Amino acid sequence: LMLPLLVIMGDAIALYGSALVENFKGNVSFVLYFNRVFDALDYRDLVPATIKSFFFGFAIGLVGCFKGYYSKKGTAGVGLAANTAVVFTSMLLFVIDFIAVFISDIFYDL
Known part of the structure; x- marks a missing residue:
């Protein structure tokens, strides 16, 4: 029962980590990043x-x-x-x- 929760948590951490990288390296705001990601998903x-x-x-x-x-x-x-x-x-x-x-x-x- 815990594996699906771990998958969801891992996906959330991966999205947040990639948002941090894009914010630091690419000067992309968190709002813009998450809007683009959730529009594409x-x-x-x-x-x-x-x-x-x-x-x-x-x-x-x-x-x-x-x-x-x-x-x-x-x-x-x-x-x-x-x-x-x-x-x-x-x-x-x-x-x-x-x-x-x-x-x-x-x-x-x-």
């Missing part, structure tokens, strides 16, 4: 990424719990379970992202 830029973060968070939690529950005894078993959880989750997130992009392209073409 579309719901297609924000909604799919936020929805994907729910699925990413679910996959990370599910794989981590599964691998942790079925780990072998001892520190070596826990280390192996953590390593395989990271590798498996990375591949699973790649597949989930591929499917999500495919589905969002179908809906945007309608």
Whole structure:
């Protein structure tokens, strides 16, 4: 449940950081910057990424719990379970992202 909130917070921090850089380097005011940014943003830029973060968070939690529950005894078993959880989750997130992009392209073409 926290991953979508972290994505939204990260997006907000990135927008604020880029506004600071444009203010210092390019002499662009904050009001002008945010007006231009929000005029250029579309719901297609924000909604799919936020929805994907729910699925990413679910996959990370599910794989981590599964691998942790079925780990072998001892520190070596826990280390192996953590390593395989990271590798498996990375591949699973790649597949989930591929499917999500495919589905969002179908809906945007309608």
